[in-house]
Amino acid sequence: MSDLIVSSYNIHKAVGTDMRRDPTRTVQVIQEIGADIVALQEVDRRFGDRRGVLDPEMLHSVTGLVPVALTDRLGARAHGWHGNLLLLHGGAEVEEARAVTLPGLEPRGAIVADIRINGQPLRVITAHLGLLHQSRLLQARFLSKVIEEGDGRPTLVMGDFNEWRLGAGCSLMPLRRELRAVKRSAQTIASFPAQMPVLPLDRIIGCRRAEIGDLRIHDSILARKASDHLPIRAALNLPRVQSAVM
Helix, strand or coil: CCCEEEEEEECHHHECCCCCECHHHHHHHHHHHCCCEEEEECCECCCCCCCECCCHHHHHHHHCCEECCCCCCCCCCCCCECCEEEEECCCEEEEEEEEEEECCCCCEEEEEEEEEECCEEEEEEEEECCCCHHHHHHHHHHHHHHHHCCCCCCEEEEEECCCCCCHHHCCCHHHCCCCCCCCCCCCCCCCECCCCCCECCEEEEECCCCEEEEEEECCCHHHHHHCCCCCEEEEEECCCCCCCCC
16 A cells, blocks of 8 residues: 555644744644654643643644544543544544553553554554653563554554663663564664754654654754654555454
């Protein structure tokens, strides 16, 4: 099938490098990316009522993207789960979506969504991993089990992993059997800090049947102001299959 455009973006609660909270600017950056599937991090405030910082109706009107609905939320006014939100363009069907709590010292979570897009089955996992190496190891082990328990459909994992290393020191080592995440040949690109990116904290990772190509940062004048992270984007190629179970 033809390539899909996928993206991951830590929006920093819509607070830009100028220290202004401007959700409209954030939505404009998402529109610039033009992706079919978008994983967002830090879409909700971390304390209090955990309210989301975006306007979902405006987001859909401007970008055509729709949030994946979740039964579990940390507050009635939250958009996502522990700040994670998954957005899909028209033509995508959500078969099942669940919020999972990740282990570790900090409160962290992930969204696991089984979808069909252009008729093709795909599991999408979006997560924001912890700041501590040991916590990230635990979280990677947890996600590895989630992937292994799937029905065999291709898997795409996106998010802010707070990990810049590859090889033996990488905290994503538990994912190495399932995903192209750890080897020094893995695709990464510096996305943080936005005004002068040096660390590849944000990742888009596919399994052997979810081929990632053309990985790049989305670098625009607006993106450099809208968050402390630059969005990353890639082309995703899926095999054409007749059934969700492979």
